[in-house]
Amino acid sequence: MSAVDRLAPLLSVPLPSDTGGPFLDLVEGHPGSRGRIQDLWESVGGAGVYDLVLASGERVRDRLPGPPRGLLRDFYAVDRRLELSGGETVLDLACGQGTHTRRLAAAAGPSGLVVGADLSAPMLRRAARAVPADNTVFVRADAMDLPLRDGTVDALCCSLCLHLVPDLDTALAQIARVLRPGGRVALAVPSHGPGPTRWATEVFGRVGQMRVFRRGELADALVRHGFGRVVTRWESVMQIVDATAPAAATPPG
Ligand SMILES: C[S@@+](CC[C@H](N)C(=O)[O-])C[C@H]1O[C@@H](n2cnc3c(N)ncnc32)[C@H](O)[C@@H]1O
Numbered sequence: 001m002s003a004v005d006r007l008a009p010l011l012s013v014p015l016p017s018d019t020g021g022p023f024l025d026l027v028e029g030h031p032g033s034r035g036r037i038q039d040l041w042e043s044v045g046g047a048g049v050y051d052l053v054l055a056s057g058e059r060v061r062d063r064l065p066g067p068p069r070g071l072l073r074d075f076y077a078v079d080r081r082l083e084l085s086g087g088e089t090v091l092d093l094a095c096g097q098g099t100h101t102r103r104l105a106a107a108a109g110p111s112g113l114v115v116g117a118d119l120s121a122p123m124l125r126r127a128a129r130a131v132p133a134d135n136t137v138f139v140r141a142d143a144m145d146l147p148l149r150d151g152t153v154d155a156l157c158c159s160l161c162l163h164l165v166p167d168l169d170t171a172l173a174q175i176a177r178v179l180r181p182g183g184r185v186a187l188a189v190p191s192h193g194p195g196p197t198r199w200a201t202e203v204f205g206r207v208g209q210m211r212v213f214r215r216g217e218l219a220d221a222l223v224r225h226g227f228g229r230v231v232t233r234w235e236s237v238m239q240i241v242d243a244t245a246p247a248a249a250t251p252p253g
Contacts (some may be wrong), residue, residue: 003137006113009150010089022128022140027119035209038119041096052099058099074234078159079103081186081233081242087111089153089180089247092144093204094118094161098127105133111212115148117141129199143171151180159188162218163211172225179245185227189213191239201237213239 004024008015016024033039034219035050040046042092063075079100084090092101118124124138131138134187141147143158144164156179165171175185183206191213205212218241222230225248234240 001127003113003135007115007137007139010115010148011114013147021125023116024138025140027140027142031119031142031144034119034164036168037208037210040151043166044122045121047097047126050123051126054097055100062100071234071236071238074240075188075238078186078188078240079107079157081166081240082107082113082155082157082184084108084155088113089127089152090114091146091153091156092116093146093147093156093158093175094164095138096120096123096160097129100157100159101127101136101138102131102133104133104231105136108135110135113137113194115139115153117143117146119143143174146178148178150177153183154180155184155186156188159186160190161211162187162189163205166223168211169225172221175228176225176246181245181247183245184242185222185242185245186242187218187222188240188246189218189235191215191235193237197237219243241251 004019013026014107041050058076088106088108090104090112092104092114095101095118098116101114103114107164108114112135116136116138119140121140123125124140128138143161156175158175160241162168162171164214179185192198201212215235218239219230219232222241222243227243230241232239
């Protein structure tokens, strides 16, 4: 059975009639500008630049003597926080050009299913070229309104997206909704720099029209949404946090 056939019963929206392209488009039209940085990621040039930056980072990491350390290690390993053993249904939310999707597809194995979801068509085209795995399907979808049925996902990776959504609580409620109770989530978000470097991240956030998280802000939001075992693995200019989905989707309290 193809990955698209396996995805179909998990969808909360009808499967598009054309399933032959690099991704399934499950968003009607365009939601409008979500800020300068997101406008960039939705452009062909921006997707290309991001791809180049990440590939360069991977090359630097691979050439460093000894095992990679710090952010370079932890950012590229966000997906490993899910501790997949094989056979899981995994959502790579905001998959971009597929850096994490590739490793998730390998870890989920042939009996697993990986759904790479993103709002940007240029990113999705790149991801589909980079990850030709049989167990993977790419969809254009919005983190604000995920086109999946409740409790259909075992594990969810969402790296560098939650700073771009118009409402964090809505996106976290959607993540909690699609995860099965106890399912794992691994998240990365940009964070304010420590001490005197904070002015730089303030300016970056304002110019880019995106959120920059305060210390502990993402972990606190996850707790409000009923997530358990919330652990912050890294906190500098990025927060890398993993957690376990609530027993039942809880409205924030
Ligand atoms: C910086 S890239 C990160 C890509 C990848 N996750 C990574 O860590 O390398 C941010 C991605 O988030 C996507 N994105 C932003 N808002 C989104 C939303 N509401 N729903 C789905 N994807 C979104 C963008 O289109 C972009 O591809």
